[in-house]
Amino acid sequence: MRDTDKDIIRGLRLFADVEADKFDSLMMAAYAQRFPAHVDLIREGETADFLYIVLEGSVELFSTSHGRETSMAIVAPVSTFILAATIKDAPYLMAARTLEPSKLLLIPSSNVRTVFGDDPAFARAIVTELASCYRSVVKSMKNLKLRTAIERVGNYIIRLHDKSGKADIVELPFGKRNLASILGMTPENLSRAFGALQSHGIMMDGARIEILDRAALEAISKPNPLIDDPRS
Protein backbone atom coordinates (compact mmCIF):
# COMPACT_ATOMS: atom_id res chain seq x y z
CA MET A 1 0.00 0.00 0.00
CA ARG A 2 0.99 3.60 -0.58
CA ASP A 3 2.76 5.66 2.03
CA THR A 4 0.13 8.39 1.85
CA ASP A 5 -2.52 5.85 2.84
CA LYS A 6 -0.27 4.71 5.64
CA ASP A 7 -0.01 8.25 6.93
CA ILE A 8 -3.74 8.66 6.85
CA ILE A 9 -4.22 5.48 8.88
CA ARG A 10 -1.55 6.57 11.32
CA GLY A 11 -3.54 9.74 11.80
CA LEU A 12 -6.56 7.84 13.07
CA ARG A 13 -6.79 7.86 16.84
CA LEU A 14 -7.19 4.11 16.70
CA PHE A 15 -3.68 3.67 15.30
CA ALA A 16 -1.89 6.78 16.52
CA ASP A 17 -0.16 5.13 19.48
CA VAL A 18 0.54 1.67 18.09
CA GLU A 19 4.22 0.70 18.32
CA ALA A 20 6.06 1.23 15.05
CA ASP A 21 6.84 -2.41 14.31
CA LYS A 22 3.33 -3.54 15.24
CA PHE A 23 1.89 -0.87 13.00
CA ASP A 24 4.11 -1.96 10.14
CA SER A 25 3.07 -5.56 10.57
CA LEU A 26 -0.57 -4.49 10.32
CA MET A 27 0.09 -2.42 7.22
CA MET A 28 2.08 -5.22 5.60
CA ALA A 29 -0.87 -7.54 5.94
CA ALA A 30 -3.38 -4.93 4.84
CA TYR A 31 -4.32 -3.96 1.35
CA ALA A 32 -6.14 -0.98 -0.07
CA GLN A 33 -8.69 -1.59 -2.76
CA ARG A 34 -11.10 0.43 -4.89
CA PHE A 35 -14.68 -0.70 -5.29
CA PRO A 36 -17.40 0.55 -7.62
CA ALA A 37 -20.68 1.87 -6.25
CA HIS A 38 -23.32 -0.52 -4.94
CA VAL A 39 -21.01 -3.44 -4.33
CA ASP A 40 -21.71 -5.85 -1.50
CA LEU A 41 -18.70 -5.97 0.79
CA ILE A 42 -19.83 -8.24 3.60
CA ARG A 43 -22.95 -10.18 4.46
CA GLU A 44 -24.60 -10.57 7.84
CA GLY A 45 -23.64 -13.73 9.63
CA GLU A 46 -20.29 -14.22 7.96
CA THR A 47 -17.31 -14.39 10.25
CA ALA A 48 -15.22 -11.28 10.52
CA ASP A 49 -12.21 -11.88 8.29
CA PHE A 50 -11.22 -8.25 7.94
CA LEU A 51 -11.33 -4.95 9.70
CA TYR A 52 -12.40 -2.31 7.16
CA ILE A 53 -11.39 1.32 6.94
CA VAL A 54 -13.11 3.72 4.57
CA LEU A 55 -10.48 5.91 2.90
CA GLU A 56 -12.68 7.48 0.23
CA GLY A 57 -16.35 7.24 -0.72
CA SER A 58 -18.95 5.89 1.66
CA VAL A 59 -20.25 2.58 2.92
CA GLU A 60 -23.71 1.65 4.12
CA LEU A 61 -24.15 -0.75 7.01
CA PHE A 62 -27.54 -2.43 6.86
CA SER A 63 -29.46 -5.37 8.16
CA THR A 64 -32.07 -7.69 6.79
CA SER A 65 -34.58 -10.00 8.39
CA HIS A 66 -37.32 -11.97 6.72
CA GLY A 67 -37.74 -9.68 3.76
CA ARG A 68 -37.35 -6.37 5.59
CA GLU A 69 -34.23 -4.24 5.36
CA THR A 70 -32.95 -1.23 7.25
CA SER A 71 -29.90 0.99 7.18
CA MET A 72 -28.03 1.04 10.44
CA ALA A 73 -25.35 3.60 9.63
CA ILE A 74 -23.42 5.20 6.82
CA VAL A 75 -19.67 5.30 7.24
CA ALA A 76 -17.75 8.25 5.81
CA PRO A 77 -13.96 8.68 5.51
CA VAL A 78 -11.84 8.19 7.45
CA SER A 79 -13.20 5.62 9.84
CA THR A 80 -13.32 1.95 10.57
CA PHE A 81 -16.29 -0.33 10.63
CA ILE A 82 -17.20 -3.68 12.18
CA LEU A 83 -14.49 -3.38 14.78
CA ALA A 84 -16.56 -5.20 17.39
CA ALA A 85 -17.03 -8.33 15.27
CA THR A 86 -13.32 -8.34 14.43
CA ILE A 87 -12.27 -8.21 18.04
CA LYS A 88 -14.75 -10.79 19.24
CA ASP A 89 -14.11 -13.02 16.23
CA ALA A 90 -17.89 -13.18 15.95
CA PRO A 91 -20.26 -13.08 12.97
CA TYR A 92 -21.06 -9.69 11.48
CA LEU A 93 -24.38 -8.36 12.73
CA MET A 94 -24.66 -6.00 9.78
CA ALA A 95 -24.03 -6.27 6.07
CA ALA A 96 -22.07 -3.62 4.20
CA ARG A 97 -22.07 -2.21 0.68
CA THR A 98 -20.57 0.77 -1.06
CA LEU A 99 -22.89 3.69 -1.76
CA GLU A 100 -20.51 5.26 -4.26
CA PRO A 101 -17.13 4.36 -5.75
CA SER A 102 -14.96 3.90 -2.68
CA LYS A 103 -11.47 3.13 -1.58
CA LEU A 104 -11.18 0.82 1.40
CA LEU A 105 -8.40 -0.62 3.48
CA LEU A 106 -8.78 -4.22 4.58
CA ILE A 107 -6.76 -5.51 7.51
CA PRO A 108 -7.03 -9.24 8.26
CA SER A 109 -8.84 -9.73 11.56
CA SER A 110 -6.29 -12.19 12.84
CA ASN A 111 -3.55 -9.57 12.56
CA VAL A 112 -5.70 -7.05 14.36
CA ARG A 113 -6.35 -9.51 17.16
CA THR A 114 -2.66 -10.35 17.43
CA VAL A 115 -1.57 -6.75 17.80
CA PHE A 116 -4.49 -6.14 20.11
CA GLY A 117 -3.06 -8.84 22.39
CA ASP A 118 0.55 -7.62 22.16
CA ASP A 119 0.26 -3.86 22.24
CA PRO A 120 -1.42 -2.26 25.25
CA ALA A 121 -1.61 1.12 23.53
CA PHE A 122 -3.58 -0.41 20.70
CA ALA A 123 -5.87 -2.20 23.16
CA ARG A 124 -6.56 1.06 24.92
CA ALA A 125 -7.24 2.86 21.65
CA ILE A 126 -9.70 0.14 20.69
CA VAL A 127 -11.49 0.64 24.00
CA THR A 128 -11.95 4.32 23.30
CA GLU A 129 -13.11 3.61 19.78
CA LEU A 130 -15.58 0.94 20.89
CA ALA A 131 -16.92 3.11 23.67
CA SER A 132 -17.60 5.80 21.08
CA CYS A 133 -19.33 3.32 18.79
CA TYR A 134 -21.42 2.07 21.68
CA ARG A 135 -22.48 5.53 22.71
CA SER A 136 -23.31 6.40 19.15
CA VAL A 137 -25.68 3.43 18.81
CA VAL A 138 -27.29 4.27 22.14
CA LYS A 139 -27.94 7.75 20.85
CA SER A 140 -29.48 6.38 17.66
CA MET A 141 -31.71 4.17 19.74
CA LYS A 142 -32.86 7.08 21.88
CA ASN A 143 -33.50 9.02 18.70
CA LEU A 144 -35.73 6.22 17.44
CA LYS A 145 -37.59 5.48 20.64
CA LEU A 146 -38.12 8.97 22.00
CA ARG A 147 -38.96 10.96 18.88
CA THR A 148 -41.56 11.17 16.17
CA ALA A 149 -40.59 10.97 12.52
CA ILE A 150 -40.73 14.73 12.05
CA GLU A 151 -38.57 15.36 15.08
CA ARG A 152 -35.96 12.91 13.80
CA VAL A 153 -35.83 14.67 10.46
CA GLY A 154 -35.72 18.11 12.05
CA ASN A 155 -32.86 17.16 14.32
CA TYR A 156 -31.00 15.59 11.44
CA ILE A 157 -31.12 18.92 9.63
CA ILE A 158 -30.01 20.73 12.78
CA ARG A 159 -27.00 18.44 13.05
CA LEU A 160 -26.12 19.09 9.40
CA HIS A 161 -26.42 22.79 10.10
CA ASP A 162 -24.09 22.56 13.09
CA LYS A 163 -21.56 20.51 11.16
CA SER A 164 -21.55 23.04 8.34
CA GLY A 165 -20.58 25.79 10.77
CA LYS A 166 -24.12 27.13 10.55
CA ALA A 167 -24.01 28.00 6.89
CA ASP A 168 -27.44 29.03 5.61
CA ILE A 169 -27.56 26.24 3.07
CA VAL A 170 -26.73 22.61 3.74
CA GLU A 171 -26.74 19.64 1.43
CA LEU A 172 -27.86 16.10 2.16
CA PRO A 173 -24.75 13.90 2.06
CA PHE A 174 -26.59 10.95 0.49
CA GLY A 175 -29.88 9.98 -1.12
CA LYS A 176 -33.21 10.44 0.59
CA ARG A 177 -33.97 6.77 0.26
CA ASN A 178 -30.97 5.96 2.45
CA LEU A 179 -31.67 8.79 4.82
CA ALA A 180 -35.23 7.59 5.33
CA SER A 181 -34.03 4.14 6.26
CA ILE A 182 -31.40 5.51 8.64
CA LEU A 183 -34.07 7.60 10.33
CA GLY A 184 -36.43 4.64 10.58
CA MET A 185 -39.16 5.63 8.15
CA THR A 186 -40.24 5.12 4.55
CA PRO A 187 -39.06 7.42 1.75
CA GLU A 188 -42.65 8.62 1.29
CA ASN A 189 -42.82 9.63 4.91
CA LEU A 190 -39.50 11.43 4.75
CA SER A 191 -40.83 13.45 1.83
CA ARG A 192 -43.87 14.41 3.86
CA ALA A 193 -41.73 15.29 6.86
CA PHE A 194 -39.60 17.60 4.74
CA GLY A 195 -42.80 19.11 3.44
CA ALA A 196 -44.15 19.68 6.93
CA LEU A 197 -40.90 21.29 8.04
CA GLN A 198 -41.12 23.92 5.31
CA SER A 199 -43.51 25.81 7.55
CA HIS A 200 -41.01 25.53 10.38
CA GLY A 201 -37.97 27.40 9.24
CA ILE A 202 -36.54 25.53 6.25
CA MET A 203 -36.83 25.54 2.49
CA MET A 204 -36.03 22.46 0.43
CA ASP A 205 -34.77 22.29 -3.09
CA GLY A 206 -33.84 18.74 -3.97
CA ALA A 207 -30.93 17.79 -1.77
CA ARG A 208 -30.29 21.38 -0.74
CA ILE A 209 -31.86 22.77 2.39
CA GLU A 210 -31.92 26.40 3.30
CA ILE A 211 -32.21 27.13 7.00
CA LEU A 212 -34.34 30.26 7.24
CA ASP A 213 -35.31 30.21 10.89
CA ARG A 214 -33.19 28.05 13.12
CA ALA A 215 -35.26 28.90 16.20
CA ALA A 216 -38.47 27.69 14.56
CA LEU A 217 -36.73 24.52 13.45
CA GLU A 218 -35.53 23.88 16.99
CA ALA A 219 -38.96 24.61 18.41
CA ILE A 220 -40.52 21.75 16.48
CA SER A 221 -37.51 19.39 16.60
CA LYS A 222 -36.67 19.73 20.29
CA PRO A 223 -32.96 18.95 20.06
CA ASN A 224 -31.22 17.24 22.96
CA PRO A 225 -27.44 17.19 23.34
CA LEU A 226 -27.59 13.72 24.90
CA ILE A 227 -28.98 12.45 21.59
CA ASP A 228 -27.61 14.80 18.99
CA ASP A 229 -24.25 16.10 20.14
CA PRO A 230 -21.61 13.92 18.45
CA ARG A 231 -19.03 14.91 21.05
CA SER A 232 -20.95 14.01 24.20
Add this chain to the structure above:
Amino acid sequence: MRDTDKDIIRGLRLFADVEADKFDSLMMAAYAQRFPAHVDLIREGETADFLYIVLEGSVELFSTSHGRETSMAIVAPVSTFILAATIKDAPYLMAARTLEPSKLLLIPSSNVRTVFGDDPAFARAIVTELASCYRSVVKSMKNLKLRTAIERVGNYIIRLHDKSGKADIVELPFGKRNLASILGMTPENLSRAFGALQSHGIMMDGARIEILDRAALEAISKPNPLIDDPRS
Protein backbone atom coordinates in the same frame (compact mmCIF):
# COMPACT_ATOMS: atom_id res chain seq x y z
CA MET B 1 -16.38 -4.77 51.44
CA ARG B 2 -16.86 -8.45 52.18
CA ASP B 3 -14.61 -11.14 50.77
CA THR B 4 -17.56 -13.00 49.29
CA ASP B 5 -18.40 -9.93 47.21
CA LYS B 6 -14.79 -9.70 46.19
CA ASP B 7 -14.85 -13.28 44.98
CA ILE B 8 -17.96 -12.64 42.97
CA ILE B 9 -16.37 -9.65 41.25
CA ARG B 10 -13.22 -11.63 40.59
CA GLY B 11 -15.42 -14.18 38.85
CA LEU B 12 -16.59 -11.64 36.27
CA ARG B 13 -14.73 -11.91 33.00
CA LEU B 14 -14.09 -8.18 33.20
CA PHE B 15 -11.94 -8.61 36.32
CA ALA B 16 -10.72 -12.17 36.02
CA ASP B 17 -7.28 -11.32 34.65
CA VAL B 18 -6.54 -8.08 36.47
CA GLU B 19 -3.23 -8.16 38.36
CA ALA B 20 -3.68 -8.89 42.05
CA ASP B 21 -2.47 -5.56 43.39
CA LYS B 22 -4.44 -3.59 40.81
CA PHE B 23 -7.52 -5.58 41.66
CA ASP B 24 -7.03 -4.90 45.34
CA SER B 25 -6.65 -1.19 44.72
CA LEU B 26 -9.95 -1.21 42.86
CA MET B 27 -11.67 -3.12 45.63
CA MET B 28 -10.23 -0.85 48.31
CA ALA B 29 -11.74 2.16 46.61
CA ALA B 30 -15.04 0.43 45.93
CA TYR B 31 -17.95 0.07 48.26
CA ALA B 32 -20.99 -2.16 48.23
CA GLN B 33 -24.31 -0.67 49.12
CA ARG B 34 -27.92 -1.78 49.41
CA PHE B 35 -30.67 0.32 47.87
CA PRO B 36 -34.45 0.08 48.24
CA ALA B 37 -36.67 -0.41 45.21
CA HIS B 38 -37.38 2.51 42.87
CA VAL B 39 -34.41 4.60 43.86
CA ASP B 40 -32.76 6.86 41.32
CA LEU B 41 -29.08 5.96 41.05
CA ILE B 42 -27.84 8.21 38.28
CA ARG B 43 -29.29 10.86 36.05
CA GLU B 44 -28.65 11.43 32.36
CA GLY B 45 -26.04 14.04 31.65
CA GLU B 46 -24.14 13.71 34.91
CA THR B 47 -20.49 12.87 34.61
CA ALA B 48 -19.58 9.29 35.28
CA ASP B 49 -18.25 9.21 38.83
CA PHE B 50 -18.65 5.49 39.36
CA LEU B 51 -18.68 2.22 37.55
CA TYR B 52 -21.63 0.21 38.85
CA ILE B 53 -21.95 -3.53 39.30
CA VAL B 54 -25.27 -5.18 40.13
CA LEU B 55 -24.71 -7.84 42.79
CA GLU B 56 -28.34 -8.52 43.69
CA GLY B 57 -31.69 -7.20 42.51
CA SER B 58 -32.08 -5.41 39.21
CA VAL B 59 -31.51 -1.98 37.72
CA GLU B 60 -33.34 -0.24 34.92
CA LEU B 61 -31.46 1.94 32.45
CA PHE B 62 -33.76 4.50 30.91
CA SER B 63 -33.76 7.74 29.00
CA THR B 64 -35.93 10.80 28.93
CA SER B 65 -36.41 13.58 26.43
CA HIS B 66 -38.95 16.37 26.50
CA GLY B 67 -41.53 14.54 28.54
CA ARG B 68 -41.14 11.11 26.97
CA GLU B 69 -39.38 8.22 28.67
CA THR B 70 -38.17 4.82 27.53
CA SER B 71 -36.41 1.84 29.06
CA MET B 72 -33.17 1.02 27.33
CA ALA B 73 -32.20 -2.11 29.26
CA ILE B 74 -32.62 -3.95 32.51
CA VAL B 75 -29.45 -5.11 34.19
CA ALA B 76 -29.53 -8.35 36.18
CA PRO B 77 -26.80 -9.75 38.48
CA VAL B 78 -23.93 -10.05 38.07
CA SER B 79 -23.01 -7.41 35.55
CA THR B 80 -21.68 -3.92 35.16
CA PHE B 81 -23.38 -0.93 33.67
CA ILE B 82 -22.34 2.41 32.16
CA LEU B 83 -18.85 1.15 31.44
CA ALA B 84 -18.55 3.25 28.30
CA ALA B 85 -19.23 6.55 30.08
CA THR B 86 -16.75 5.60 32.80
CA ILE B 87 -13.97 4.89 30.35
CA LYS B 88 -14.57 7.95 28.22
CA ASP B 89 -15.10 10.17 31.25
CA ALA B 90 -18.19 11.37 29.44
CA PRO B 91 -21.72 12.19 30.63
CA TYR B 92 -24.11 9.28 31.17
CA LEU B 93 -26.41 8.82 28.20
CA MET B 94 -28.89 6.88 30.32
CA ALA B 95 -30.35 7.28 33.77
CA ALA B 96 -30.55 4.35 36.18
CA ARG B 97 -32.85 3.30 38.98
CA THR B 98 -33.44 0.17 41.01
CA LEU B 99 -36.46 -1.91 40.08
CA GLU B 100 -36.37 -3.86 43.35
CA PRO B 101 -34.26 -3.82 46.50
CA SER B 102 -30.75 -4.23 45.17
CA LYS B 103 -27.16 -4.53 46.22
CA LEU B 104 -24.68 -2.66 44.09
CA LEU B 105 -20.95 -2.22 43.99
CA LEU B 106 -19.65 1.26 43.14
CA ILE B 107 -16.10 1.69 41.90
CA PRO B 108 -14.88 5.26 41.43
CA SER B 109 -14.40 5.96 37.74
CA SER B 110 -10.98 7.52 38.26
CA ASN B 111 -9.69 4.27 39.79
CA VAL B 112 -11.12 2.29 36.89
CA ARG B 113 -9.43 4.59 34.41
CA THR B 114 -6.13 4.35 36.26
CA VAL B 115 -6.06 0.58 36.25
CA PHE B 116 -7.27 0.61 32.68
CA GLY B 117 -4.17 2.61 31.79
CA ASP B 118 -1.77 0.45 33.82
CA ASP B 119 -2.99 -3.08 33.30
CA PRO B 120 -3.12 -4.39 29.74
CA ALA B 121 -5.12 -7.43 30.81
CA PHE B 122 -7.82 -5.18 32.21
CA ALA B 123 -7.79 -3.05 29.06
CA ARG B 124 -8.27 -6.15 26.95
CA ALA B 125 -11.09 -7.39 29.15
CA ILE B 126 -12.83 -4.05 28.82
CA VAL B 127 -12.57 -4.31 25.06
CA THR B 128 -14.33 -7.64 25.08
CA GLU B 129 -16.99 -6.34 27.44
CA LEU B 130 -17.59 -3.21 25.41
CA ALA B 131 -17.73 -5.17 22.18
CA SER B 132 -20.44 -7.32 23.74
CA CYS B 133 -22.37 -4.27 24.90
CA TYR B 134 -22.10 -2.74 21.47
CA ARG B 135 -23.33 -5.85 19.74
CA SER B 136 -26.17 -6.13 22.18
CA VAL B 137 -27.42 -2.61 21.42
CA VAL B 138 -27.11 -3.25 17.71
CA LYS B 139 -29.30 -6.30 18.14
CA SER B 140 -31.88 -4.29 20.08
CA MET B 141 -31.90 -1.75 17.33
CA LYS B 142 -32.44 -4.39 14.67
CA ASN B 143 -35.23 -5.79 16.82
CA LEU B 144 -36.91 -2.39 16.87
CA LYS B 145 -36.42 -1.44 13.26
CA LEU B 146 -37.07 -4.74 11.55
CA ARG B 147 -39.98 -6.15 13.53
CA THR B 148 -43.59 -5.41 14.36
CA ALA B 149 -44.76 -5.18 17.96
CA ILE B 150 -46.17 -8.72 17.97
CA GLU B 151 -42.97 -10.16 16.54
CA ARG B 152 -40.93 -8.44 19.24
CA VAL B 153 -43.13 -9.88 21.97
CA GLY B 154 -43.13 -13.34 20.41
CA ASN B 155 -39.36 -13.39 20.14
CA TYR B 156 -39.00 -12.16 23.67
CA ILE B 157 -41.00 -15.18 24.85
CA ILE B 158 -38.92 -17.47 22.67
CA ARG B 159 -35.75 -16.13 24.28
CA LEU B 160 -37.20 -16.69 27.74
CA HIS B 161 -38.08 -20.20 26.67
CA ASP B 162 -34.55 -20.87 25.46
CA LYS B 163 -33.01 -19.44 28.61
CA SER B 164 -35.22 -21.65 30.78
CA GLY B 165 -33.90 -24.75 29.05
CA LYS B 166 -37.19 -25.05 27.18
CA ALA B 167 -39.34 -25.61 30.25
CA ASP B 168 -43.03 -25.54 29.36
CA ILE B 169 -43.73 -22.63 31.66
CA VAL B 170 -41.72 -19.43 31.85
CA GLU B 171 -42.16 -16.39 34.03
CA LEU B 172 -41.67 -12.74 33.11
CA PRO B 173 -38.66 -11.50 35.06
CA PHE B 174 -40.18 -8.04 35.62
CA GLY B 175 -43.38 -6.08 35.26
CA LYS B 176 -45.24 -5.75 31.99
CA ARG B 177 -45.03 -1.99 32.16
CA ASN B 178 -41.24 -2.23 32.02
CA LEU B 179 -41.28 -4.93 29.42
CA ALA B 180 -43.50 -2.84 27.17
CA SER B 181 -41.07 0.05 27.34
CA ILE B 182 -38.07 -2.18 26.65
CA LEU B 183 -39.85 -3.57 23.60
CA GLY B 184 -40.78 -0.11 22.38
CA MET B 185 -44.53 -0.13 22.83
CA THR B 186 -47.22 0.97 25.30
CA PRO B 187 -48.45 -1.33 28.09
CA GLU B 188 -51.86 -1.45 26.43
CA ASN B 189 -50.31 -2.68 23.24
CA LEU B 190 -48.25 -5.28 25.02
CA SER B 191 -51.45 -6.62 26.55
CA ARG B 192 -53.03 -6.87 23.14
CA ALA B 193 -49.93 -8.53 21.72
CA PHE B 194 -50.03 -11.17 24.45
CA GLY B 195 -53.71 -11.62 23.69
CA ALA B 196 -53.03 -12.08 19.99
CA LEU B 197 -50.26 -14.61 20.69
CA GLN B 198 -52.66 -16.85 22.63
CA SER B 199 -53.87 -18.18 19.29
CA HIS B 200 -50.25 -18.84 18.29
CA GLY B 201 -48.97 -21.37 20.75
CA ILE B 202 -48.94 -19.72 24.18
CA MET B 203 -51.23 -19.36 27.18
CA MET B 204 -50.87 -16.45 29.57
CA ASP B 205 -51.73 -16.36 33.24
CA GLY B 206 -50.50 -13.12 34.77
CA ALA B 207 -46.73 -13.19 34.59
CA ARG B 208 -46.64 -16.91 33.77
CA ILE B 209 -46.56 -18.04 30.18
CA GLU B 210 -47.12 -21.59 29.08
CA ILE B 211 -45.55 -22.51 25.77
CA LEU B 212 -47.95 -24.96 24.15
CA ASP B 213 -46.74 -24.93 20.57
CA ARG B 214 -43.27 -23.63 20.03
CA ALA B 215 -43.47 -24.12 16.27
CA ALA B 216 -46.58 -21.94 16.02
CA LEU B 217 -44.92 -19.28 18.15
CA GLU B 218 -41.87 -19.31 15.89
CA ALA B 219 -44.04 -19.17 12.78
CA ILE B 220 -45.53 -15.84 13.81
CA SER B 221 -42.42 -14.44 15.51
CA LYS B 222 -39.86 -15.30 12.84
CA PRO B 223 -36.82 -15.55 15.13
CA ASN B 224 -33.39 -14.65 13.77
CA PRO B 225 -30.18 -15.68 15.52
CA LEU B 226 -28.47 -12.46 14.44
CA ILE B 227 -31.01 -10.58 16.55
CA ASP B 228 -32.00 -13.00 19.28
CA ASP B 229 -29.06 -15.25 20.03
CA PRO B 230 -27.29 -13.76 23.06
CA ARG B 231 -24.09 -15.63 22.20
CA SER B 232 -23.67 -14.52 18.59
Add this chain to the structure above:
DNA sequence: ATAGTTAGTTGATGAATGTCAAGACGTGTA
Protein backbone atom coordinates in the same frame (compact mmCIF):
# COMPACT_ATOMS: atom_id res chain seq x y z
C1' DA C 1 -63.35 -4.29 56.74
C1' DT C 2 -62.64 0.00 54.00
C1' DA C 3 -60.64 2.95 51.24
C1' DG C 4 -56.64 3.96 48.50
C1' DT C 5 -53.14 2.51 45.34
C1' DT C 6 -51.05 0.20 41.60
C1' DA C 7 -50.71 -2.98 37.66
C1' DG C 8 -52.98 -4.82 34.22
C1' DT C 9 -56.84 -5.34 30.82
C1' DT C 10 -60.27 -3.98 27.42
C1' DG C 11 -62.81 -1.13 24.17
C1' DA C 12 -63.45 3.04 21.45
C1' DT C 13 -61.17 6.38 19.03
C1' DG C 14 -57.62 9.03 16.68
C1' DA C 15 -53.00 10.01 15.18
C1' DA C 16 -48.90 8.45 13.03
C1' DT C 17 -46.98 5.79 9.77
C1' DG C 18 -46.79 2.34 6.01
C1' DT C 19 -48.57 0.78 1.44
C1' DC C 20 -49.97 1.21 -3.13
C1' DA C 21 -50.41 3.60 -7.34
C1' DA C 22 -49.56 7.32 -10.35
C1' DG C 23 -46.95 10.85 -12.07
C1' DA C 24 -42.93 14.34 -12.34
C1' DC C 25 -38.28 14.96 -13.02
C1' DG C 26 -33.64 14.17 -14.14
C1' DT C 27 -29.98 11.19 -16.12
C1' DG C 28 -27.73 8.15 -18.98
C1' DT C 29 -27.96 5.55 -23.26
C1' DA C 30 -29.27 3.74 -27.75
Add this chain to the structure above:
DNA sequence: TACACGTCTTGACATTCATCAACTAACTAT
Protein backbone atom coordinates in the same frame (compact mmCIF):
# COMPACT_ATOMS: atom_id res chain seq x y z
C1' DT D 1 -34.26 12.59 -30.01
C1' DA D 2 -36.47 9.26 -27.64
C1' DC D 3 -36.45 5.78 -24.47
C1' DA D 4 -35.67 3.42 -20.24
C1' DC D 5 -34.41 3.85 -15.62
C1' DG D 6 -34.09 5.42 -11.05
C1' DT D 7 -35.36 8.85 -7.57
C1' DC D 8 -38.45 11.59 -5.55
C1' DT D 9 -43.09 13.36 -4.74
C1' DT D 10 -48.02 13.27 -4.05
C1' DG D 11 -52.58 11.46 -3.06
C1' DA D 12 -55.75 7.87 -1.45
C1' DC D 13 -56.07 4.33 1.53
C1' DA D 14 -54.92 0.67 5.08
C1' DT D 15 -52.63 -0.64 9.09
C1' DT D 16 -50.35 -0.16 13.18
C1' DC D 17 -49.97 1.84 17.21
C1' DA D 18 -50.91 5.34 20.88
C1' DT D 19 -54.27 7.65 23.65
C1' DC D 20 -58.07 8.06 26.63
C1' DA D 21 -61.32 6.20 29.65
C1' DA D 22 -63.46 2.69 32.19
C1' DC D 23 -62.97 -1.29 34.66
C1' DT D 24 -60.99 -5.40 37.37
C1' DA D 25 -57.95 -7.58 40.49
C1' DA D 26 -54.51 -7.61 43.83
C1' DC D 27 -52.14 -5.47 47.40
C1' DT D 28 -51.40 -1.69 51.39
C1' DA D 29 -52.39 1.06 54.93
C1' DT D 30 -55.43 2.75 58.20
